Amino acid sequence: MKNINPTKTFAWQQLKNHFIDIKNIQMKDFFNIDKERFSNYSLFFEDEIFLDFSKNRINYETLRLLFMLARECYLSNAIQSMFLGDKINKTENRSVLHTALRNQLNNNIVVDNINIMAMIKEELKKIKKFSNSIINGDWKGYTGKSISDVVNIGIGGSHLGPYMVTESLKYYKNHLNIHYVSNIDGTEVVEVLKRINLETTIFLINSKSFSTIETISNADYLKNWCFLRTKCKEYFTRHFFALCENITAALNFGIHDKNIFKFWKWVGGRYSLWSASGLSIVLSIGFKNFESLLYGSYMMDQHFLHQELSHNIPVVLALISIWYTNFFNIETEAIFPYDTYMHAFPEYLQQSYMESNGKSIDRNGKLVTWKTSPIIWGHSGTNSQHSFFQLLHQGTMFVPCDFIIPAISHNSVNDHHEKLLSNFLAQTQSLAFGNNIDINSKTIFNSIISNNKISYKYCPGNKPTNSIMLKKITPYSLGALVALYEHKIFVQGIILNIFSFDQWGVELGKLVANSIFNDFFKKNINNSYDSSTEGLVRIYKKWSNI
Template identity: 75%
Template sequence: MKNINPTNTVAWKKLHNHFFDIKNIHIKDLFNLDKNRFTNYSISFNNEILVDFSKNRITKKTLQLLLDLSKECYLSDAIKNMFSGKLINKTENRSVLHIALRNKLNNKIIINNLDIMFSVKKELKKIKNFSNEIIKGYWKGYTGKNISDVVNIGIGGSHLGPYMVTESLKAYKNHLNIHYVSNIDGTNIIEVLKKVNLETTIFLIASKSFSTDETISNANYLKDQFSFKTNSINYFSKHCFALCENTSSALNFGIHKKNIFKFWDWVGGRYSLWSASGLSIALSIGFKNFELLLYGAYIMDQHFLNEKLSTNIPVILALISIWYTNFFHTETEAIFPYDEYMHVFPDYLQQSFMESNGKSIDRNGNLVTWNTSPIIWGQSGTNGQHSFFQLLHQGTNLVPCDFIIPSISHNPINNHHEKLLSNFLAQTQSLAFGNDFYINKEKISNDFIKNKNSFYKFCNGNKPSNSIILKKITPYSLGSLISLYEHKVFVQGIILNIFSFDQWGVELGKSVANNIYHDLFCNNLHKKYDSSTIGLLKIYKKWNNL
């Protein structure tokens, strides 16, 4: 994989000059100049997803220069390297192969002289057999009762991925109740345990290393509750399961060997929903639907691998994002799914983008002088319109947005979906074109003189957005959508010359927290802390009589 400073490329320098030519052009002018702009700036994917990027501050020249940038950064080679299992996660000396988890071609993928597809298929078969046993009632709890509830205990990717998918696919949910515990705040696990009966609940402890503090702390609390409330040595073998890479730690914890579902070091936590970490998904919607989720992702993988860059959806969306973050210097991007089932999707993408590309050191080991990941935020449906959309329309911040909606609703009551779609379309149009005020100081001045209130209604428009319409939210289409965004993250990391698959900033916080935890129980606070941290610790110890 080439390590190229993007700002030293010919294309970057041309983009810099091009920006000054285009920065004051309004989106409405771009539409006036090109009557076929929608057709020219939209891509259909497999009759399931339509991506419209016409409401962006870009021209054909912009796109061509961005594509030139991707070529100068050897993007195509990087894509092939990932799919072939090359060690592109250099800082951890690992391959990046979440794509193998949904590989339907049955092609061999060799790592350390072994075809990893053999173990992937073996683990998928184990997920299939177990999820079928639970759903059909063949697997009984320690008192002989059927399982009614599933509690997933994990954090980060072991939580957000499965939680997002089970929420997004609630229309496919079976009779099992799925719960999630992630926070180390005791309130989280206490409130979940109030909802379940230990006799009819299984617990999935999801941690790649099986040492994540939040997850293991919650698991240890559960262990105490099992001993106190069940008084049964059979409880663990009937109710407790590990989803991890580190099987020895799971065995030491007390998990029975047959209850360990494995995934591998080449699967990053935030890309693990396709693996055993997604067992709660298979239990929630059934294995056949889980397979469709994988298949939808696989089809998008093939598009990403084989489609030319100029019509490659993840590539185009990634390049547009780089255009805004590095030339317009936008700091955030907003994600708005107009489907209540997808309310967790913006949270999921927050981790995907910001943990992957929130870096300030490039692949050469130098501090970057360009912008890397935007801050990702958002909310579902029309809720945001009555909250922060005011800032999007009239604020001083430029916020590129992705609007996502299904054409067919799972709950088509009355005319609700038609109204939802109307709002979806109205927002993208209003952001792009503004209201009827002509952008001219004299005109605005005259309007202001005639009616002061009219001036405050002025919306300039020229605010960019992408519109993504899915035919329907299904396991297949959701799998494709998630895969699309995964590859968008990858493209941005390659071009911006950063390592997208480690998270050393997260590790720093864990290390410091561990030191502070131990010092909480010392009489003398360690001198290495700053005065603020020492002051806060003293107040905590005083109020808790420590």
């Protein structure tokens, strides 16, 4: 994998000049110049996902230069390196092989002289057998009753990915109730305990390292809480399971070796939903649907791996994002799924994007002079339209947006879906064109400027969006969509010359938190704190009588 400063490439310099030429062109002019713009700036993924990127402030020259930038940064070589298992996570000396978890070929992928495909298939067999026994009622709790509830205890990728998928695929849900405990705030675990029956609940301790303080603290509490109420040694064996890479830590915690489901060092936490970390997904929708999820992501992998850059959906979306972030100097991008089932998708992508590419040190060990990850945010439509869309239309911020919607709804209620879709289309049109032009020869507002004053109704438009339409939200299409965004993030990291697969900034906060936690129970406070932190610790100790 090459370590290239993107700003030193020929393409970057040409893009800077091109930006001067294009920055003031209005969206309407792009469409007037190219009558076939919609078909020229759109792509299909099979018959499942359609991307319309015509409502962007780009033209053929923009794309030509962006593709040149990708080639100058040896993007295709980097893609091959990831799929082959090269140790592209240099700071941790690890391969990055979440793609292997969904690999459908019978080929070998070797990491440290081990064929990992054999391990993956063996673990999938174990997951299938266990999930079927839970779903079919064959696995019994300590009193002989079948399982009705599942509690996933995890945080970060061990929570956000599984939670997002189980919510997005709720239409496919079986009879099991799935709960999630992530926060170390005691309120969350207490509220979950109010909703479950210990006789019919299993707990999944979901932590790659099996040392994450939030997860292990919650697991410890639940372990003790359950034992105090059941007074049964067998309870732990029948009801507690570990999803982890650190087998020794799970065994030391007391998990029975047959209750441990493995994933591996080359699986990043935020890419782990495809592994045993996604056991709550399997228990929610069944193994067959989980296989379909894996197959959809695999097919997007193949698209990403083999499709030429100009027709490669993750590459196109990544390059457009780099264009806005580094040339228009935008600070933020928004994601709007127009489907209630997908309400957790923006939050899931926040971690995927910002933990991956929220970096300021390049792969050469130097501070970057360019922008890396934008701030990612969003919410489901049409709720968003009645809260913060005002800022998108008339505010001073420039926010590129992805709009996501299924063409076919799982729940046809009157004409609700047609109204939802009309709002989806209206928002992207209004953001692009505003109300100061004729659209199809129909004037929306006849007078925007009168008496030298701009009407308060004025919406300038020229705000870019991508429209992503899924045929229907299925395990297959969701798998493909999630993989699409994973690869988009990867492309941005490669071109921006940063390491996308570590998160050292997260580790700093953990170290400091441990130090502060220990000081809560000492008479003297650590003198190395700043006055603000020290003052807050003192106030807490006074108010809580520690």
